[in-house]
Amino acid sequence: MNISVITLFPQIIESYFDCSIMKRAVDKGLISYRAVDLKPFADGQYHHCDDYPYGGGAGLVMKPEPFERAILSVRENPTARIIYPTPSGKPLDHATAVELAGSDELIFLCGRYEGIDQRIIDLYVTDEISIGDYVISSGEIASLVIIDALYRHIDGVISKESLEEESFAGCRLLEYPQYTRPEVFGGLRVPEVLLSGNHAEIAKWRMQKRIEKTLKNRPELIEKN
Numbered sequence: 001m002n003i004s005v006i007t008l009f010p011q012i013i014e015s016y017f018d019c020s021i022m023k024r025a026v027d028k029g030l031i032s033y034r035a036v037d038l039k040p041f042a043d044g045q046y047h048h049c050d051d052y053p054y055g056g057g058a059g060l061v062m063k064p065e066p067f068e069r070a071i072l073s074v075r076e077n078p079t080a081r082i083i084y085p086t087p088s089g090k091p092l093d094h095a096t097a098v099e100l101a102g103s104d105e106l107i108f109l110c111g112r113y114e115g116i117d118q119r120i121i122d123l124y125v126t127d128e129i130s131i132g133d134y135v136i137s138s139g140e141i142a143s144l145v146i147i148d149a150l151y152r153h154i155d156g157v158i159s160k161e162s163l164e165e166e167s168f169a170g171c172r173l174l175e176y177p178q179y180t181r182p183e184v185f186g187g188l189r190v191p192e193v194l195l196s197g198n199h200a201e202i203a204k205w206r207m208q209k210r211i212e213k214t215l216k217n218r219p220e221l222i223e224k225n
């Protein structure tokens, strides 16, 4: 998969792609990426990427021309998905992440301020996605949340077993609690069953904990099952 992120702050994107599991996926050739600096695509001596909103109102709007030029310079395929993270988009969920992971080319547009001129959305954007019912100031962080949720579903990035046991995969129960050494920490002992070596009992205990946690934190998921 090829991922391009068009942004005023390419360094935020680069530092993410250069760490941990994502770095491994890039090194293995499963993902290639470009952090595309928007500013050189803007006109004038100062390469302004924003301007006042028509009709008045607070804040600034990101201009359409730099985004159009940047999109046309990176897009390799007319079928590329062009994603605009915005609080007014469709909520991101597991199914969307899995579906996007099947694409060959994704282009993310990072907004700041009051967002991007609507004509870029009308002309180019295929998916408007929200990461939740709150507003953050950085379209880069929202893009990275979406990228992190999807790239783990690309074949070869992480093991099938890890994916299957996660919350929202399969039966939509939250994950069971995990423990590692030491056996006692802060006066709390690792549950005895996990030390027993009895795999059937461990599986039963874990399922029980998944149900308890879901009822406590997300009861509506049980109702949806």
Ligand code: ADE
Residues within 6 Å of the ligand: 085, 086, 087, 129, 130, 131, 132, 133, 134, 135, 136, 137, 138, 139, 142
């Ligand atoms: N940009 C700012 N807030 C956002 C949100 N909640 N989802 C996606 N993009 C955003």
